[in-house]
Amino acid sequence: MAAGLFRSGATGRQLAYAIVAPLLVLAILGLLWQWVALTIGSILPPLGKVGGEFIERPGFYVFHLGVTLYAGLIGFAIGALSGVLLAGCIVWFPFLGPALVPVALMLNATPIVAIAPALIVAFGFNAIPHIIVATIAAFFPMLINAITGLRSVDRGALEVFDAMSASRGEVFLRLRLPSSLPYLFSGAKVAVTAAMIGAIVSEFTGTTEGLGAVIVIATSFLNLTQMWAAIFTSILATLLLIGVINLAERLIVRW
Amino acid sequence: MYAKLTSVPGPVAAMRETEEARGDSPAGLGAAGDRIEIRGVNRIYQGNGREVHALSDINLHIRRGEFVTLFGPSGCGKSTLLRIIAGLDRQSSGEVRLFKQDPLDASRSKNIAWIPQSSSLLPWLTIRRNVELSARLNRRADRLRLTARKPERPMQVLRELGLGEFADKRPAQLSGGMRQRASIARGFVQGAPMMLMDEPFSALDELTRDALQLRLLDLWEKHRKTVIFVTHSAAEAVLLSDRVVVMTSRPGRIHSIIDIDLPRPRPAGIEDSPAFGELVRRVKATLRAGWEGA
Ligand SMILES: Nc1ncnc2c1ncn2[C@@H]1O[C@H](COP(=O)(O)OP(=O)(O)OP(=O)(O)O)[C@@H](O)[C@H]1O
Ligand SMILES: [Mg+2]
Numbered sequence: 001m002a003a004g005l006f007r008s009g010a011t012g013r014q015l016a017y018a019i020v021a022p023l024l025v026l027a028i029l030g031l032l033w034q035w036v037a038l039t040i041g042s043i044l045p046p047l048g049k050v051g052g053e054f055i056e057r058p059g060f061y062v063f064h065l066g067v068t069l070y071a072g073l074i075g076f077a078i079g080a081l082s083g084v085l086l087a088g089c090i091v092w093f094p095f096l097g098p099a100l101v102p103v104a105l106m107l108n109a110t111p112i113v114a115i116a117p118a119l120i121v122a123f124g125f126n127a128i129p130h131i132i133v134a135t136i137a138a139f140f141p142m143l144i145n146a147i148t149g150l151r152s153v154d155r156g157a158l159e160v161f162d163a164m165s166a167s168r169g170e171v172f173l174r175l176r177l178p179s180s181l182p183y184l185f186s187g188a189k190v191a192v193t194a195a196m197i198g199a200i201v202s203e204f205t206g207t208t209e210g211l212g213a214v215i216v217i218a219t220s221f222l223n224l225t226q227m228w229a230a231i232f233t234s235i236l237a238t239l240l241l242i243g244v245i246n247l248a249e250r251l252i253v254r255w
Numbered sequence: 256m257y258a259k260l261t262s263v264p265g266p267v268a269a270m271r272e273t274e275e276a277r278g279d280s281p282a283g284l285g286a287a288g289d290r291i292e293i294r295g296v297n298r299i300y301q302g303n304g305r306e307v308h309a310l311s312d313i314n315l316h317i318r319r320g321e322f323v324t325l326f327g328p329s330g331c332g333k334s335t336l337l338r339i340i341a342g343l344d345r346q347s348s349g350e351v352r353l354f355k356q357d358p359l360d361a362s363r364s365k366n367i368a369w370i371p372q373s374s375s376l377l378p379w380l381t382i383r384r385n386v387e388l389s390a391r392l393n394r395r396a397d398r399l400r401l402t403a404r405k406p407e408r409p410m411q412v413l414r415e416l417g418l419g420e421f422a423d424k425r426p427a428q429l430s431g432g433m434r435q436r437a438s439i440a441r442g443f444v445q446g447a448p449m450m451l452m453d454e455p456f457s458a459l460d461e462l463t464r465d466a467l468q469l470r471l472l473d474l475w476e477k478h479r480k481t482v483i484f485v486t487h488s489a490a491e492a493v494l495l496s497d498r499v500v501v502m503t504s505r506p507g508r509i510h511s512i513i514d515i516d517l518p519r520p521r522p523a524g525i526e527d528s529p530a531f532g533e534l535v536r537r538v539k540a541t542l543r544a545g546w547e548g549a
Contacts, residue, residue: 154373155375157376160371161392163362164362164367164393164445165359167393174377174391253379254379
């Protein structure tokens, strides 16, 4: 059908644009990068050298990425889950909101770079301090998104539930929770990014493993190539995680 | 859930009597237990120091199986009255009885089907699951047989409303008019003796609206629920209802009640008949008289 063809053509064009446009921007950024690297030198390494570093020592980056992912993902899981649970409590018991949200805000405003050393003093040289930092980082965006989501119910639908005297549990499980899913997924994407950054930043001190440690050590040797190779590894890993969450969202939020 | 409750002195008894006579149906013989009774209802909202008298001394009786329309200008308290009847809001004073039950008891026994202004379907459920919602909520009412509802078969109601093939689609895949039909189907599937509709067609274009009015009439003829219907449209009120309750605002009160003595079921093309046009004119004139009297 002509209309159908036209429509699939239009979406095809949109899809092509969605792929080509960011690639074009990336290419321009890459060119700019190369220009800076080759003319000024000591600011950025040439991209070819960074690529060569990956090809030469893939195991090195995979190992340190694994260490960072371990802390980042456990922190994300704990932080996101507790954010959703606390949001649920705050929406269920409205009097908890004014009591807890300011405390959560305070936690969010804490400079995590500064508390990482304190956590190492407290918990020792193991994964726990890094997990804690990632947890704190993931918690807040999830909390805020979940509260917004659980409160964003359609008024008419709520009236339909109330007119039948649906219980609070039914309103929560059959109306609030499903309504909040799109918000939970947005929150998860922000939270996973924050958890990864939190894990890396916490690895700046007290450890020789993980991408954060690689960055710090490479910096102390003025090894720009290694430093940027570690940064690119973390960027790619985080993008991949967001991609996984996007996929889950597509499978679950189908409306 | 309720806004702050306030008490105001009861209505003047003498007035109540005349209002009651007017509020009653022409036949007016139904036993007190077999009708909806609204007596001396006031609703005062208090917001930042100011009081809004949303409803003032409302008296109205509605027989079982009657189709009554609340008609009046914006802000005259139609939604407020409907929400009070549904147990979603509470009157400041006065009494509401729904076939002897308090609105809250009627709500707890799932005897009220609420059809909101926007279709308000749950976007994550298929149309069929949406329409079956009443089976999943407040099961206690069904288990303990508190309810007077007689649930209808979802697929049958969907087919009656021309939605049979769309049962497995989600709301986002339907047009606005189809979603509104699904919302009405949800109400009929609940099978409650009372159906309360707050401007269910107001967001639709005229053609869709005309078609839906006829569908609603068909369904009502078949199931004969007690319907209280809010609208801004005089023609819609005349076409659908047995009686039109004309309300005026500031404070919201009942100006008068107009009997619609058109044949049931409404014959095709009745909108073009002189009797229909005369009734629409009367309803509009009454509204205007209410304006000028205020
Ligand atoms: N929750 C509330 N708090 C304060 N005032 C309210 C509240 N709800 C309604 N009112 C006031 O009560 C009056 C009646 O409102 P209501 O919504 O019942 O009118 P309506 O007849 O349904 O109007 P419309 O045709 O625009 O829907 C209005 O003046 C409104 O401002
Ligand atoms: Mg209204």
